[in-house]
Amino acid sequence: MTTSVSPLSRLGHNLRQTLGNILIPILAILTSLVVVAGVIALSGANPLEGFMGLWDGAFGDGDAVANTIIKTTPYIFAGLALTIAFRGGMFNIGVEGQFFVGSIIATLIGYALRLPPVIHLIVAILGGAIGGGLWGAIPGWLKARTGANEVITTIMTNYIILRIINWLISPNGGPMRNPARPLPQTPEVYPTAYLPWIDFSKINFPWVNLSWLASATGSLHWGSILALIMAVIVFVLLWRTILGFEIRTVGISPTAARYAGVNVERTMVTTMALSGAMAGIGGAVQVLALTHYFSTGFNVGYGFDSIAVAMLGGLHPAGVVLAAVLFGAMDAGATIMQMRTGVPIDIVTIIQGLVLMFVAADLIVRQIYRIRVKPADGTTPVSATVQTAGESG
Amino acid sequence: MMDEKFFIGLLALAFVKATPITLGALTGIYSERSGIINIGIEGTMLVAAFTSFIVSVVSQNLWVGLLGGMLAGGLVSLLLAVLSIRYKVNQIIAGMVINLLAIGVTNYATRVYIDTSGIAGIGVLPKWRIPLLMDIPILGPILFQHQPLVYFMFGLVVLTHYVMFYTPWGLRTRAVGEHPRAADTVGIPVNPMRYASTVIGGLIAGMAGSFLVVEAVGSFQKMMTTGRGFIALAVMIFGRWNPFGALVAALLFGFAEALGVRLQLGDINNIQALVYLTGLGMLLGGTIQMITDFVKKKETRSKIIAGMVAITGLIAAILGQTLTFPPTVIPFQFLGILPYVLTILVLTGMVRGAAAPAAEGVVYEKQ
Amino acid sequence: MAEQQLALRVEDVTKRFPGVLANNDINFDLEKGEIHALLGENGAGKTTLMNIIYGLYKPDDGKITINGEEVVLHDPNDAIRRGIGMVHQHFMLVPVMTVTENVMLGNEKTTTNFLHMLAPLDRKRIAREITQLADQHNLKVDPSAYVRDLPVGTQQRVEIIKALHRGAEILILDEPTAVLTPQEADELFDIMRSLTQKGKSIIFITHKLKEVLAIADRITVLRGGQVVGSAIPSETSEHELASMMVGRDVLLEVEKSEAMPGDVVLDVTDLIAEDDLGHQVVRGVSFEVRAGEILGVAGVQGNGQREMVEALTGLRRAVGGHITLLGENITRSQPRHITDIGSAHVPEDRHKHGLVLPFTVADNLVLNAYHVEPFSKQFFVNRAAIDANADRLVQEFDVRTPSIETPASSLSGGNQQKTIVARELSHATVKLLIVNQPTRGLDVGSIEFIHKRIVQARDNGVAVLLISAELDEIMGLADRIAVMYSGRIVATVPAEGADRNRLGLLMAGAEVSSEINTLM
Structure with a gap:
């Protein structure tokens, strides 16, 4: 009964699968919100008001939407970084640190070098990518060479880089401190390295005319566009290139990869370097587009929260972008929510944790909503390994 | 400059600093020996620290606070076990869920319940000075003038060693972590053993978290665990999933941390002290490792490495004692890096996958 | 026969798995002191039936009677309590524990009060009991040895002791000879006979016809989850059993023409390789494979075959010696390069090496x-x-x-x-085909298909290196047979007229100098 399926039924199959892939994350988000409503109620506030505030702050008007997009951007970069790493079987918990390295290197290039516009910007972003990539490659190399567990080493590199940066920008003699200010922060980058805001009135190609968005000029920066381009690049990388095939093979079965002729050790290092570079670009963009200098306390938590983004997005670039929008919206809306109802913005971290939990434990969601479709086993490197009692011979 | 008093103080502090790390490593040993990877120790400790603070303030009793913290730790670990076993979540992800939720919940609750009310802690547990033993020269002040949880930690190390290697409970726990199907075929309930072991570990993580509040600081601060739960994992690996091994490794970390603390005080020549004390530490650690290697008939490579560490340490110690370095101030942020760098070095120095329970991270299910 | 004489009786047992009817209305009984063989292909439902008898699975339907008493077995504990012991095909031993610890596991026999789980283990007493049992049944084993250090034959004895120590009266042996040499298998048969003489009853699960005829008192054949027949060894033949097992006449031999060996494709000299623990397990192997011939490497698993194949395919670094493929030295080459030159490799472990399971077939x-x-x-x-x-x-x-x-x-x-x-x-460029255990665990249809393809490749001028633990497979397919024992090729003979007994002895290390025997 050898069957080759027609393209049409393949499409149908894919559609059904896609629907299934989307259903669980949406239900996971809903469930998380219900649980969080309970938590908010417990603290004496009105959950409905809280969520309304969250919504208004995220999508209430043009400014809110722009804010959401800006907040979404770093989640996309970090989520993509984790997608590459997880697909390659590397539990890169160090995206947080690689993000910082990207920021600090881009800042350094931004204020220490004098280069013409555009070139300065490109060099700064590339510097961030290379810095993040190298910082990520270290745990990858250690794993490839010595087998050191990357979960723990990447967590350690996070703490290490945090302390190094604290020293670099320390007002007491830190080499990157801003001498003009008694605060732990760097000098400002030159405007030549700024990542500019999008001027919609000037985008007027024959095939796209965005002049109707002219009023939005100055509310969005090019980093968001770069993030979307990166999402496409990551998709192509993972599913349309030889390297991507090798990364995914190593991620699922290093032994089969070796058998197939893949240089497993090199691929591990490459995976971590690419992942770190993606995080580094994200860090660079945050500094070059928004703050223009680096200080501690900026951009904390993207690395960890994006584990949830990547999982929620099903380790697929398109899914990651959608998941990042959700997280960006929550970040954007949280301030309004806090102002209106007094619910602390930390509630967002709880939502994010719960979303990760319900997405990872999709069986819970399936049970609550009585979904019958059987989940596919072990399709990604972050699926659980299951051994059954009757598995033998 | 580097007198006896300083040295004794340093070692005593090393034991204090090693306490939460050792306890965290014991948590890891209980859950991983049974086959459940526990990346969530950090979060478990954080929740326990918060709970022990709230409970101790409400009850006005630090011991009740400790109990509350332990129970919280047990509950958080139960969540880890449910996610890992019942819902078959990848155990690394399950651990990260615990960590993320722990940060979210404690930060949120701190804002809602602590920051606004401005409640203050009720101090820390007093030291138990052990009569007679505390008067032994040198050893007395290093070992027998501590707060209670330091002694509890020693007790738990001994107890865990006994339970794991000399009782049916331990034999079964290890079998479940090594070869669950073999355990199943002789009628050992695999998953219940895993639940039990993970929750027992959680209670101990609860003690580790509570330690930070009821013994070390006296109040709760956001993110106060600062990676100790993760370092505990490295310590557990370094100690080859054995309680005493973990204790020795934790002491190394405790020593490094204590050194950082003392050097930050800036009362001694930084570099000289660093060289001297690191040398002493290496000498001590290398020698102990070499002796255990010989006793346990380990492979030659391990003995040689230990010997080289010891000799390097000896040379460093002599140099540190005899030479006078120009007084330099090492940025204190760098000293804080020491335990983290040490963790990485430890992990890279380990033989691949040595001694890890074979069925770690693998869900077992009957049909 | 009288009901009391039955040790075990299974009536109308049915077991369904999602999409599979694993056991369909099965009836089966076991007399006291008898060896009853359960014969069937992979997937015939033998293992499922045994797991039901051992309490690992619950049957959907049917009843089980032990010593005349109807029982419901909720878990292995119930089965063990009623005197059933099982030696699984894949041993259920914890490698990092000692023999004593493995035997006492789950049966520690400390005190009986509620704190018994935390009472000290009595390793000495259990070790004594092991020695007693070993003497009684002629099962030599050192109680303080770690299981991971024991050869498979000894591990199997540990499994038997483990069952006996729990008071087993009925022993289930699941494919016990799969990992043994013919000689070791004979030793096992002696042990089985002596056990039945002491009143134990044995269910012997296998798919090997010769063994069934050699040892069983009665034979029951399973196919597709159903009992399709039963027989007594003296009244049946290999051929009859085989067609019962498969449901049609089977070719026990592969049809192939005379080999036409051409140029040397693979030339191996003095190859030395180590296993993961650094022990030298390939100790100076030399052979050559020519275009258009099949060289079969016979040998019991674990005699260095895996490491040898990995060295040949670049998956493992050779410690010494030379490997030449089509005139090029590939001793230090990467897997990719060796593949590109023209080597193809069907690996021993299809899940670990051969496939990326979640990836598509394409x-x-x-x-x-x-x-x-x-x-x-x-x-x-x-x-x-x-x-x-x-x-x-x-x-x-x-x-x-x-x-x-x-x-x-x-x-x-x-x-x-x-x-x-x-x-x-x-x-595109296959010149050398290395096939390692190509048919392990497959159904007869697939086996025939793969065998045909291997012969076809040979006829197309491919040099084939076949490694198999199944002597029958080697004898059926190979043109020349090399016997591997303890890391060496101890003999190479033409397949034509090769003597099964002599090959078996070679596989077991006979006719080999005592120096080599030290590894045993």
Whole structure:
């Protein structure tokens, strides 16, 4: 009964699968919100008001939407970084640190070098990518060479880089401190390295005319566009290139990869370097587009929260972008929510944790909503390994 | 400059600093020996620290606070076990869920319940000075003038060693972590053993978290665990999933941390002290490792490495004692890096996958 | 026969798994002191039935009677309590524990009060009891040895002791000879006979016809989850049992023509390789394989075959010696290079090496060639070419799959193996085919298909190196037979007229100098 399926039924199959892939994350988000409503109620506030505030702050008007997009951007970069790493079987918990390295290197290039516009910007972003990539490659190399567990080493590199940066920008003699200010922060980058805001009135190609968005000029920066381009690049990388095939093979079965002729050790290092570079670009963009200098306390938590983004997005670039929008919206809306109802913005971290939990434990969601479709086993490197009692011979 | 008093103080502090790390490593040993990877120790400790603070303030009793913290730790670990076993979540992800939720919940609750009310802690547990033993020269002040949880930690190390290697409970726990199907075929309930072991570990993580509040600081601060739960994992690996091994490794970390603390005080020549004390530490650690290697008939490579560490340490110690370095101030942020760098070095120095329970991270299910 | 004489009786047992009727209305009984063989192919339902008797699975229907008493077995504890012991095909021993610890596990016999789980273990007493049992049943074993250090034959004895120590009266042996040499198997049969003389009853599960005829008192044959017949050894033949087992007449021998050996393709001299623990397990192996011939390497598992194959394919670094493939020295080459020269490899472990299980059949079919044209150009892969290749190979090699987009994990073992064989044989420049345990765990149909393909490759001028633990497979397929024992090739003989007994002795290390025997 050898069957080759027609393209049409393949499409149908894919559609059904896609629907299934989307259903669980949406239900996971809903469930998380219900649980969080309970938590908010417990603290004496009105959950409905809280969520309304969250919504208004995220999508209430043009400014809110722009804010959401800006907040979404770093989640996309970090989520993509984790997608590459997880697909390659590397539990890169160090995206947080690689993000910082990207920021600090881009800042350094931004204020220490004098280069013409555009070139300065490109060099700064590339510097961030290379810095993040190298910082990520270290745990990858250690794993490839010595087998050191990357979960723990990447967590350690996070703490290490945090302390190094604290020293670099320390007002007491830190080499990157801003001498003009008694605060732990760097000098400002030159405007030549700024990542500019999008001027919609000037985008007027024959095939796209965005002049109707002219009023939005100055509310969005090019980093968001770069993030979307990166999402496409990551998709192509993972599913349309030889390297991507090798990364995914190593991620699922290093032994089969070796058998197939893949240089497993090199691929591990490459995976971590690419992942770190993606995080580094994200860090660079945050500094070059928004703050223009680096200080501690900026951009904390993207690395960890994006584990949830990547999982929620099903380790697929398109899914990651959608998941990042959700997280960006929550970040954007949280301030309004806090102002209106007094619910602390930390509630967002709880939502994010719960979303990760319900997405990872999709069986819970399936049970609550009585979904019958059987989940596919072990399709990604972050699926659980299951051994059954009757598995033998 | 580097007198006896300083040295004794340093070692005593090393034991204090090693306490939460050792306890965290014991948590890891209980859950991983049974086959459940526990990346969530950090979060478990954080929740326990918060709970022990709230409970101790409400009850006005630090011991009740400790109990509350332990129970919280047990509950958080139960969540880890449910996610890992019942819902078959990848155990690394399950651990990260615990960590993320722990940060979210404690930060949120701190804002809602602590920051606004401005409640203050009720101090820390007093030291138990052990009569007679505390008067032994040198050893007395290093070992027998501590707060209670330091002694509890020693007790738990001994107890865990006994339970794991000399009782049916331990034999079964290890079998479940090594070869669950073999355990199943002789009628050992695999998953219940895993639940039990993970929750027992959680209670101990609860003690580790509570330690930070009821013994070390006296109040709760956001993110106060600062990676100790993760370092505990490295310590557990370094100690080859054995309680005493973990204790020795934790002491190394405790020593490094204590050194950082003392050097930050800036009362001694930084570099000289660093060289001297690191040398002493290496000498001590290398020698102990070499002796255990010989006793346990380990492979030659391990003995040689230990010997080289010891000799390097000896040379460093002599140099540190005899030479006078120009007084330099090492940025204190760098000293804080020491335990983290040490963790990485430890992990890279380990033989691949040595001694890890074979069925770690693998869900077992009957049909 | 009288009901009291029955140790065990299974009536009308049915067990369903999702999509499979594993046991269908099975009736089976076991007399006291008898050896009752349960014969059937892989997937016939033998293991399921035994897991039901051992309490691991609950039957959907039917009843079980032990010593005349109807029982419901909730878990293995119930079965053990009623005197059932099982020696599993894959040993249920914890490698990092001692023999004593393995035997006492779950049966520690400390005190009986509620704190017994935390009472000290009495290792000495258990060790004494092990020694007693060992003496009684002629099962030599050192109680303080770690299981991971024991040879498989000894591990099997530990399993038997483990069952006896729990008071087993009925022993289930699941494919016990799969890992043994013919001589070791004979030793096991002696042990089995002496056990039945002391009143124990044995269920002997196997798919090997010769063994059944040699040892069993009665034979029951299973096929497709049903009992299809029973027999007494003196009144039946291999051929009759085989057709009962498979449901049609089977070719016990592979049809093939005379080999026409050509030039040397693979030349191996003094190859030395180490296992993962650094022990030298390939200790100076030399042989050559010519185009158009099959060299079969016979030998019991664990005599260095795996490491040898890994060294030949670049997966393991050779410590010494030379490997020459088509005139090129590949001793230090990477797997990719060796593949590109023209070596194909059907690996021993299809799940670990041969397939990326969650990947689609199409992707798995290019696992060795995704990096070359037409499947990729520059940096990019060509999906269309990959899919076209899959459509063609699925057809040609009769891989039964719902679609080429199906993950390899959802195929049956036979179709997974066909996928691998298809991929390896379709590689553009195959000059050497290394096949390691190509038919382990497969159904007869798949075995026949794969055997045919191997012979066909030979006839097309491919040099074939076949490694198998099944002596029958080697004798059926190979043109020349090399016997591997303890890391060395101890003899190479023409397959024509090779003597089964002598090969068995060679596999067991007989006729080998005592110096080599020290490893045993």
